[in-house]
Amino acid sequence: MSNTTLTGPKGVVANDAKTGPKGEPMTPIPSASLIILCPISNTQSEYATLMVQRKATGSFRSATVFPGGLLDQADIHAVSQTNKSSSGKNDEYLESLRLCALRETFEETGLLLVPAESGSSSNFSRAVGPSEAGMSSDEWTQLRKSVHDDARAFTQILNRFASSKSSTSLPPLAPLRHHSNWVTPRTLVRPAKRFDTHFFLTILDRADALGQLTSSMSENGIAQGSPAGLTADGSETTSLRLAKPEELLSMAIRDDIILFPPQYYLLADVHTSLKKRSQQQGQHIRFAPLQFGTEKEPEENTSSTQAPSIEGVSSVEPQGVAPSGAMIDRKRLSIKSNAKKTSSEEEEDDLFVLPLVLPGDELRPTAGQSATVPESDEAPRNRVYVTPRSRGEGGGMMVHGIHRRGITGLYDLRFGNVLPDLEGEGTSEEDTLPARNAKL
Numbered sequence: 154m155s156n157t158t159l160t161g162p163k164g165v166v167a168n169d170a171k172t173g174p175k176g177e178p179m180t181p182i183p184s185a186s187l188i189i190l191c192p193i194s195n196t197q198s199e200y201a202t203l204m205v206q207r208k209a210t211g212s213f214r215s216a217t218v219f220p221g222g223l224l225d226q227a228d229i230h231a232v233s234q235t236n237k238s239s240s241g242k243n244d245e246y247l248e249s250l251r252l253c254a255l256r257e258t259f260e261e262t263g264l265l266l267v268p269a270e271s272g273s274s275s276n277f278s279r280a281v282g283p284s285e286a287g288m289s290s291d292e293w294t295q296l297r298k299s300v301h302d303d304a305r306a307f308t309q310i311l312n313r314f315a316s317s318k319s320s321t322s323l324p325p326l327a328p329l330r331h332h333s334n335w336v337t338p339r340t341l342v343r344p345a346k347r348f349d350t351h352f353f354l355t356i357l358d359r360a361d362a363l364g365q366l367t368s369s370m371s372e373n374g375i376a377q378g379s380p381a382g383l384t385a386d387g388s389e390t391t392s393l394r395l396a397k398p399e400e401l402l403s404m405a406i407r408d409d410i411i412l413f414p415p416q417y418y419l420l421a422d423v424h425t426s427l428k429k430r431s432q433q434q435g436q437h438i439r440f441a442p443l444q445f446g447t448e449k450e451p452e453e454n455t456s457s458t459q460a461p462s463i464e465g466v467s468s469v470e471p472q473g474v475a476p477s478g479a480m481i482d483r484k485r486l487s488i489k490s491n492a493k494k495t496s497s498e499e500e501e502d503d504l505f506v507l508p509l510v511l512p513g514d515e516l517r518p519t520a521g522q523s524a525t526v527p528e529s530d531e532a533p534r535n536r537v538y539v540t541p542r543s544r545g546e547g548g549g550m551m552v553h554g555i556h557r558r559g560i561t562g563l564y565d566l567r568f569g570n571v572l573p574d575l576e577g578e579g580t581s582e583e584d585t586l587p588a589r590n591a592k593l
Contacts, residue, residue: 161234162226170346178339178539181349185254186221186417188332188352189278191395194360198430203363203383205261205330205390205461206410214548216411217394217401219352219419220264222257223249223298227304230518235322237408237560242464252327258309260300262383264311265313266327269358277358278327279504281314282382287499297386319453329353333443334463335415338468351466352419355442363395397425405552406569414471414537415554431565441563444534445512471509471519471537478507479572501563504540506553511535513560533559538571 168182190200195304208213208455227247236245259265265281265357284295295582299306306322315324316478332354357363363383394401394410405412412420426440445467480503515532535557539550554569 156175156271158301159246159443161230161305163303163305165223165397166226166229170343173343175343179347180343181336181344181347183224183250184222184348184350185250185257186219186226186328186350186352186361187254187258188219188354188423189258189357189363190354190423191204191280191357191363192360193397197426199397200356200427201363201395201403202420203264203393204401204416205385207393208396214411216392216413216416216549217405218413218416220261220350220390222261222389225256225304227307228252228256231305231323247331247351247463248326250574251326251353252307252323254329254351254353255311255327256300256304258296259307259310261386262393263297263386264363265314266355268325268327276328276356279358280362284311286314293382294384295304297574299534301386301388310392311451319425327355329355330440331442331466333415333419334466334468338469338472340472343345345441350415352415354423398427401582402568406554407583408551412552414539414548414552415469418511418537418555421555421566422564424568425564425566429431444562445469445560458461467512469511471511472517473507474510474516477516478505480504481506494547499518506538506552506570507534508538508572511537519546531559535560536571538569 166170166183168180170179170182173179189203191203193199195202204217205220206217207215223267229245232245232249232252236248255266260366263282265286266278267281269275269277269279287291288296296306298311302312311326330353334349334351336349339347339352341347383393383395394403401410402411402424404410405417422443423440424489428438442465444465480502510520512535514515514531514535518537531567537555538553540553542549552569554567554571556567556571557563558565558567
């Protein structure tokens with residue numbers, strides 16, 4: 154690592170989590186996450202994705218999530234210094250979020266992503282680890298620690314592996330496609346935190362670049378045989394998971410891992426796109442960004458964390474519909490509870506399952522109201538079915554299934570358990586070709 158003095162602002166962008174009134178929703182904190190798809194050898198259309206398990210005491214309480222974290226002032230400054238005379242503020246903001254996603258991925262997993270070699274792989278990312286960098290595992294760990302301690306150090310690390318180096322400006326970043334923007338619902342009030350998270354997606358240029366496919370890596374977070382030398386950081390993350398999207402979804406349905414609604418929805422969406430690709434041999438993989446014709450809804454509260462509305466980016470804020478929902482026999486869901494219980498507690502037979510509606514759903518305009526609205530069998534659906542977890546179970550939600558139908562430009566999909574199925578109509582998984590797709 155260069156001894157060049159680090160300059161410019163640093164630290165998480167200021168937020169009103171602790172300064173606003175309790176019992177009111179805080180302004181969401183800008184953050185970024187990265188969906189990484191790695192080709193699996195000996196297959197024509199299968200991919201693994203990398204996820205991390207959060208620590209039990211953090212905001213995500215042992216949940217399995219995509220690597221990512223909070224936007225730092227260093228990300229914003231590095232991009233602004235590089236793009237002084239070119240792109241607009243929205244483009245600059247998105248580029249800052251891309252840099253944030255790459256930085257957090259490196260910090261949490263040890264995976265450094267750079268642009269693939271020029272040519273046919275120009276739209277793909279290349280995984281860099283300690284062996285490729287000619288460094289020991291200990292030296293690589295020290296690089297990660299330097300970024301954890303000061304986000305400004307990441308620019309130097311990227312330049313170290315770039316074709317043109319600069320100590321003050323950014324080299325070209327790995328190609329990350331913006332996929333979706335999720336905002337924590339306003340029903341979560343202080344002291345609970347809210348996040349405004351942009352999810353990006355990238356595909357690696359080489360099969361098995363992250364090691365052999367495993368549902369869970371070894372106890373110390375090490376991927377055995379991984380060229381990238383992946384390890385959990387032991388601070389924000391406790392373990393890593395490298396698995397096919399459908400395997401992760403099945404694990405969540407069985408309650409083996411905790412997936413929150415955004416991660417569940419995105420895995421189902423990616424799984425469906427990959428499935429379509431396998432049915433269309435020789436076609437490029439196509440991932441349609443989650444655009445529902447809606448932009449970010451204004452927040453009643455304002456602070457320095459107020460993120461801009463970005464043209465072409467839909468803000469997804471899941472909302473409940475009262476009094477929708479039903480008590481379902483736990484046995485019908487084929488799940489077990491991994492929550493710790495006292496000796497006097499017995500597992501309840503029933504779970505309350507309710508839909509969270511997303512933009513484009515027929516019931517979205519009535520979200521948060523108590524009026525009953527008749528639903529059409531052909532109306533658009535865009536919802537996730539969940540059961541709230543008690544505080545003793547770690548909080549958050551247990552996701553049972555997803556149903557999307559009739560949303561322009563996106564595949565129809567049904568995955569897991571949804572309320573009509575649980576009430577006696579039988580389960581199914583359906584996909585139909587979308588009107589349009591975005592090419593990666």
